[in-house]
Amino acid sequence: MTTRIDRRFEAVRAEGRAALVTFVMAGDPDPETSLDIVRALPKAGADLIELGMPFTDPMADGPAIQAAGVRALAAGMSLRKTLALVRAFRAEDDATPIILMGYFNPIYVYGVDSFLADARTAGVDGLIVVDLPPEEDHELCKPALAAGLNFIRLATPTTDDKRLPAVLANTSGFVYYVSVTGITGAAIPDYGKVTGAVARIKRHTDLPVAVGFGVKNAETAEAIARGADGVVVGTALVEAVRLSLSEGRATPATVEAVSAVVRDIAAGVRRVSKKAA
Template sequence: MTRIDDTFARLKAEGKKAFVAYVMAGDPDYETSLQIVKALPEAGVDIIELGMPFTDPMADGETIQLAGQRALEGGQTLDKTLQIARELRKDDDKTPIVMMGYYNPIWSRGVDTFLAQAKEAGIDGLIIVDLPPEEDDELCIPAQKAGLNFIRLATPTTDDKRLPKVLQNTSGFVYYVSITGITGAAEAQAADVGPEVARIKAQTDLPVIVGFGIKTPEAAQAIAGVADGCVVGSAIVAQIAAGKTVAEIAAFVAGLAAGAHRA
């Protein structure tokens, strides 16, 4: 059982849906980013997705691309991203942290070295968007052996023939991408998402969390209502880009979390 498994078990017992928040590590700078991450659990975040800045973020829209650029320009590194997790763990041993990003920085570090460091830092899971199931031996299988969940993305174009392959080594939860395209590009619609979530849940016992295109508490409530929870990323990152204070960002996140928890 990982912290992710424990969190979903607790939420199920409480009759609540999960709220997952994404932030880019090191955006707008290391210290501010650390303070934002530390504020997320108190704002109602059940799982933290910590973005790993990368020079070629092909699945991300402009908002998160720019966040990654700000972080890299500010000197953010993989080591500093792991350090953010370590700092959170000094005060919080319950909130799961999922590192989200691309394979290149992990491959450059060396898979075994990275996994050992991630586990030591208190990381609970990985979402690596550019590693398909055909490459499971690269990272997915080693990660699960190291005690980390490997969370896979399913999309509107993942048909019934492809879905079992996507699900076969997934653990923690399934991340359903509600729209085709890049992050932050359009608004998710519960009427479209609901049947797709049901289709996925017919083939797995894992929770299904929906992300992409959720920007308001009302949208969080609607999407969480047809899934096991929702993820908000670009809308939070946009608040950071606008120069809002940590307190203002936490208040914005609290509104989104309350929406998801009302579902």
């Protein structure tokens, strides 16, 4: 079965460029503004959208994304409301892929079968669940695939050739290569090593490889786009939200603040042509 994620990467490949994958936290800084931000992302140049599922113990996230989750939870965001946000987005946009990213606990509490049914109905296309290793594929990965959702796995600089086949076994949609070790927003990657790492992953899979961590502006996006099928940006966007707030609340500048960063990064991605000579 071909999914929205598959179709979007095919379309971007036909354009001869990398895809831009944007991450924002669902419900940050409040549910209404969050929906407005998500609606604005494709217009600003986003090809795929990762939507964070707020969680109280986000151990793989850096301070900026942790703070975004805290703001969202304080505003009353929940997994059920996250799915409602996706449904509202889908009423206006039936093409842009939506990937939910986060941790297994909220899904477990919701109930895996109920969550997958509701996510599919809402218009979710894929899942990234950072704390479920391949050894736990029976918990969520395989049921998600059976429900028609892509399950996107993370690979890191420490994922060696011996481990890669296990990581890729049930991965679909694309592979998310985390270009630095550690938490989100922590460091700038070595772009030469990124290109080599993507090539190594591609020896094991035909899936697109999107690279994240360390994308802050057009220049860093352009550097990563040269060696990857997709460029992922998250911390820069949640920081744009934070910097736009007044006393912790959204302002008239909030949506445009995020859109401006996306437009800048999208321009950097699009400067790299991947058309065959």
